[in-house]
Amino acid sequence: MPLISSQQFQRAKRVLFMSPLALGDFLYLKTFLGKIKAEYPHIELDIWQDDNRNNNQSWRLLRSQTIEQWIQAETDFTRSYGCCDSAARQRQQINRAQKLNYDLIIIQGGNRGRQYSALAREISPDAFIATYKGSSRYYGLLDKWDFRHSDKTCQLNKKALPENYHVTDRYYQIIQAISGITLTSPEMMPTLNLPPLSVSRASTWLMKQFSAPARQGPVIFLNHLSTDKKRDWQQKQLFELIYQLGQLNPDTRFIINITQDHLEEISKAVQSSPELQPFQVVVFTAQSHFFELPSLIAQADLVITVETAIMHFAAATKRPLIAMMRQKKPYWAPPASKTTQVVYTSKKKDHISDIDVDVIVKAVNAIQKELSQTVSAAPVVSEDSSLKQA
Secondary structure (H helix, E strand, O other), X not given: OOOOOHHHHHHOOEEEEEOOOOHHHHHHHHXXXXXHHHHOOOOEEEEEOOXXXXXXXXXXXXXXXXXXXXXXXXXXXXXXXXXXXXXXXXXXXXXXXXXXXXXXXXXEOHHHHHHHHHHHHHHOOOOEEEEEOOOOHHXXXXXXXXXXXXXXXXXOOHHHOOOOOOHHHHHHXXXXXXXXXXXXXXXXXXXXXXXXXXXXXXXXXXXHHOOXXXXXOOEEEEEOOOOOHHHOOOHHHHHHXXXXXXXXXXXXXXXXXXXXXXXXXXXXHHHOOHHHOOOEEEEEOOOOOOOHHHHHHOOOOEEEEOOOHHHHHHHHOOOOEEEEEOOOOHHHOOOOXXXXXXXXXXXXXXXXXXXXXXXXXXXXXXXXXXXXXXXXXXXXXXXXXXXXXX
16 A cells, blocks of 8 residues: 555645755656656645755755756646755745645655655645655664654665666655556656757757868767766866777767866866867856756767766667766666666776776777667668767
C-alpha cells in the first residue's frame, strides 16, 4: 500500500513536493511527478526546493533560479519556491506557503529529510506528510524522533532494485512507495521539451559564432567544470583535447560551456592560447533563461562533459555523448546507448582530472565509427546527424 492513498489524492486540492533539487534531479523526478498530475489532474502540484542553507552562494542561488524558470515552463506545476539567501527571505517564503493550506506534502529530502519534515509541518499543520527518509542516523534509532512531524515514512530498499540499476529505478521506487503510481521502463526515461523559439535562437547563435561558410564542421559541445573540484577536468586537459580533435578535423566547431562566474577567465584563456588559434572555439554561458543551454546542446553533433546535468540534457535530447565519471554512484550514469560512452576513472578514489586526454580521444573515435556505420546503414540521413570525418 502506498503511503498516500488514491482517496487522499482525490480529496486533495493542493500538493507540495519538497526536495533539494539539482538540475539532474529535476530532469528525472519531473517524469514521476507528471504521472501523479496526470492521474489526479485536479490538484495543484507545487515544488519547494529551498534547502534551509540560507546563504548567498552564487552557484546555488543561480541553479535554484534556473530550476524555477524550468518549472514555470512545465505545465504540470502551479508554483515553486526557490532557495533563499537569508533566514528573513525564507520566513517570507514560509509565510506565503502557509496561506495555501496544503493538503498533502511529499518529501524526497535525502539526508535533509528530517529538516524538511519539520519545515513541512510548520508550513501546513494539518497536511498529511509522507517522507522518504534517506539515510538514518544511528542505525535508525532516532527515526521516530527525527520524523515525528511526518505521518508516514519510507526508505529505499536497495535489494529490490535491479542489478546495475539506474537513478530512475531509485526515484521510481521512492515515488511509487509514496504515491502508488506505475510506469513502464521506457516511460521512466526523461524527456526535455524545448520551446521552438529557444531552438531557433540557438541555431541563430550558432550561425553567428561560426560564420565561415567553408568551415561548417561538426559541433562539439564541451563542459569541463562542475560544482565539485573532484568532478572537474583541468583547463589544460580541455585545451589539449581541442587541439588533438582540431588536428583531426580543422573545421570542427568547438563550444566551451561555462558558468557566468568563469566566463571572463576562460574567454581570455582561449583568446591567449597559441595552440587554439587555428581552430574555431567559442565560449558559451546561458545569459537569461534555462532553455538556452539545452537548446544549444540539441544543436551539437557530440557532447563531451564531466559529471554534471549536461550529460543528462545530452541524453534527453538524444545527442551523441561522452561522459566522464568517477566510480562513485554509477547509477547516475546517462542511459546506455550505442552513441553514449561513459568513461570512468580507474580507481574509486580518483578525480575526473585523472582521466587522460588520450582516453577521451579514443572514445571520440569510437563514437565516430559507430555514427559512420549508422549513416551507411540508413537509407536517408540529414547531414548534421553525424560527426563528419576528417
